[in-house]
Amino acid sequence: MAMPALESAAKPLERNCSVGRTVNIIGDGWSFMILREGYFGVRRFKHFQSMLGLPRGTLSARLSALTEQGLLRKVQYSERPPRSEYRLTMMGFDLYPVMLSLLAFGDKWLAGGEPPPLKMFHIPCGSECHPFVACSSCGEEILARRLKYRDGPGAGWAPMAVPKKSRRQVDPTVLERRRPSSVARALQVIGDRWSFMVVREAFFGVRRFDDWQSRLGIAPNILADRLRRFVNVGIFDRVRYQSLPERFEYRLTDMGRDLIGPFSAMLRWGDQWLSGNTPPLLHTHLECGQDFTPRVVCDHCREPITAAAMRYQMAYPEPALD
Ligand SMILES: [Zn+2]
Numbered sequence: 001m002a003m004p005a006l007e008s009a010a011k012p013l014e015r016n017c018s019v020g021r022t023v024n025i026i027g028d029g030w031s032f033m034i035l036r037e038g039y040f041g042v043r044r045f046k047h048f049q050s051m052l053g054l055p056r057g058t059l060s061a062r063l064s065a066l067t068e069q070g071l072l073r074k075v076q077y078s079e080r081p082p083r084s085e086y087r088l089t090m091m092g093f094d095l096y097p098v099m100l101s102l103l104a105f106g107d108k109w110l111a112g113g114e115p116p117p118l119k120m121f122h123i124p125c126g127s128e129c130h131p132f133v134a135c136s137s138c139g140e141e142i143l144a145r146r147l148k149y150r151d152g153p154g155a156g157w158a159p160m161a162v163p164k165k166s167r168r169q170v171d172p173t174v175l176e177r178r179r180p181s182s183v184a185r186a187l188q189v190i191g192d193r194w195s196f197m198v199v200r201e202a203f204f205g206v207r208r209f210d211d212w213q214s215r216l217g218i219a220p221n222i223l224a225d226r227l228r229r230f231v232n233v234g235i236f237d238r239v240r241y242q243s244l245p246e247r248f249e250y251r252l253t254d255m256g257r258d259l260i261g262p263f264s265a266m267l268r269w270g271d272q273w274l275s276g277n278t279p280p281l282l283h284t285h286l287e288c289g290q291d292f293t294p295r296v297v298c299d300h301c302r303e304p305i306t307a308a309a310m311r312y313q314m315a316y317p318e319p320a321l322d
């Protein structure tokens, strides 16, 4: 779908996208790290604080935002003295497979030759588990080259949601201060909304600077910065396609194409929780020829994964909660 004419628009427009909506919620790193601790069973303010090493004010603001967005709910567990804790909602639990898809990506590409920080076991089948994103129709793994996209019932354009200034990207090293994490590493690479939008357009076939700019309405300096970063981490190859004058395009590497897992998992979650029943984007799996819902499954038994069905073993000593 071409971007509509902009002359009468007061605000810049962006394409309706469940991934964009998801990244608006989790893309700043800390929100995701808070949810991760939630999946590990953390519920109380002081425990979040000791696990994440966050300043009180920041943690308090993030917990409120996640509660407002519907991922956590605040529950009073003691009357005297009055004390509350934060519990995951259905919507919050359902983000768990998205976290696993980021974890799989981080383990594969960003572990730097070290063994993954976290071993996972799928309780129903009893096996060590390496989750992957599969097609709901045929059960096979989703590969970027084997997908076709088209506009869904929710396709269109809406005014761009401008993130608040305070939701600046978190200093990447801070996210891993207490627990080494493949999710944190994956978020360092792709965890802001522009990064994800740039990769999304690459999945749709965009390779050239001008095409990203016209499709996203992204400022040239931001785009140049993201492309440079992506080339540095190995998500794009910069390839000369013309010599006089010299011109370059950016092509997804194998590592870049592997982002289709987290991308698809975020799309599914955003469709379900943030886009009503009108997905902006439909996709067909070329292996089986069917429209499908991406789902994160256990590589051993191929069953969809839920937070309650997983057991963990840390590859490093676990800090005490108190
Ligand atoms: Zn399929």
Ligand SMILES: [Zn+2]
Binding pocket: 122, 124, 125, 126, 127, 129, 298, 299, 300, 301, 302, 303
């Ligand atoms: Zn299993």
